[in-house]
Amino acid sequence: MTEQRIALVTGGNRGIGFEICRQLAKLGIRVILGSRDSSKGAVAAREIAGERLPVEMRELDVADEESIRECMRWIRREIGRLDILVNNAGIMVEEGEANPEHEVQIIRDTMQTNVYGPLFLSRLATPIMKSRRYGRIVNLSSGMGSLSEMGAGYIAYRMSKAALNVVTRVLAAETEGMGILINSVDPGWVKTGMGGRTASRSVEKGAETPVWLATLPDTGPTGGFFRDRKPIAW
Numbered sequence: 001m002t003e004q005r006i007a008l009v010t011g012g013n014r015g016i017g018f019e020i021c022r023q024l025a026k027l028g029i030r031v032i033l034g035s036r037d038s039s040k041g042a043v044a045a046r047e048i049a050g051e052r053l054p055v056e057m058r059e060l061d062v063a064d065e066e067s068i069r070e071c072m073r074w075i076r077r078e079i080g081r082l083d084i085l086v087n088n089a090g091i092m093v094e095e096g097e098a099n100p101e102h103e104v105q106i107i108r109d110t111m112q113t114n115v116y117g118p119l120f121l122s123r124l125a126t127p128i129m130k131s132r133r134y135g136r137i138v139n140l141s142s143g144m145g146s147l148s149e150m151g152a153g154y155i156a157y158r159m160s161k162a163a164l165n166v167v168t169r170v171l172a173a174e175t176e177g178m179g180i181l182i183n184s185v186d187p188g189w190v191k192t193g194m195g196g197r198t199a200s201r202s203v204e205k206g207a208e209t210p211v212w213l214a215t216l217p218d219t220g221p222t223g224g225f226f227r228d229r230k231p232i233a234w
């Protein structure tokens with residue numbers, strides 16, 4: 001029998017992250033559903049567990065380094081391995097025209113959640129992955145962070161996703177040949193709290209390519225940016 005893989009998904013309590021948890025668990029992967037609010041996380045995990053799927057909730061605020069440390073300490077101590085990390089948690093707090101008085105603070109806050117958290121988590125996860133020569137890291141990026149598609153507005157969000165793509169490229173280069181595959185994904189425009197009700201895609205569709213990247217075979221790509229399982233321009 002093959003060993004059960006372990007996945008950590010950040011922001012798993014709702015939206016695309018919740019659906020990624022469900023789809024990974026359906027593949028028989030033991031999913032740790034990270035949620036910054038443990039009561040919301042518990043409700044979400046219960047819903048997935050109700051389908052007789054392997055999921056458990058851990059409190060994890062990716063904007064808080066101590067919370068990240070504590071979650072990774074728990075994984076090392078209680079499980080001793082981590083095969084898959086999905087950096088899904090993200091914020092987009094800007095709306096309307098930029099306000100110069102608040103802009104830089106909004107950028108700092110957005111970078112903390114969308115870039116520094118995923119970077120720190122990945123830094124703590126890769127040594128565990130290296131020790132078993134197996135790892136998949138999926139960074140939920142966005143077409144809004146693509147330099148070749150860059151448009152007006154949402155400067156904090158766009159900067160954060162472009163920077164997250166840098167994290168993907170640098171860590172992929174640093175882990176080449178170690179059995180670790182690290183990729184960015186644009187899930188498309190998805191009906192969630194962030195995407196809104198008029199978005200064109202279901203969460204099921206939005207989770208599809210992240211789950212594909214989380215379960216790539218050893219011969220799969222690393223250091224890429226994907227939408228609908230196809231490479232897209234940075």
Ligand SMILES: NC(=O)c1ccc[n+]([C@@H]2O[C@H](COP(=O)([O-])OP(=O)(O)OC[C@H]3O[C@@H](n4cnc5c(N)ncnc54)[C@H](OP(=O)(O)O)[C@@H]3O)[C@@H](O)[C@H]2O)c1
Pocket residue numbers: 010011012013014015016017035036037040060061062063064087088089090091113140141142143186187188189190191192193194195196199
């Ligand atoms: N929806 C789209 O159209 C779209 C398009 C491109 C990319 N994306 C990306 O896909 C990812 C998921 O988006 P979504 O649409 O599912 O967003 P969402 O519905 O707004 O959900 C965001 C999730 O992130 C969590 N989160 C936010 N800050 C956190 C923190 N500091 N620590 C832990 N969790 C935190 C939220 O937790 P709470 O419930 O506690 O707030 C929630 O679970 C994001 O990275 C987003 O940028 C989305």
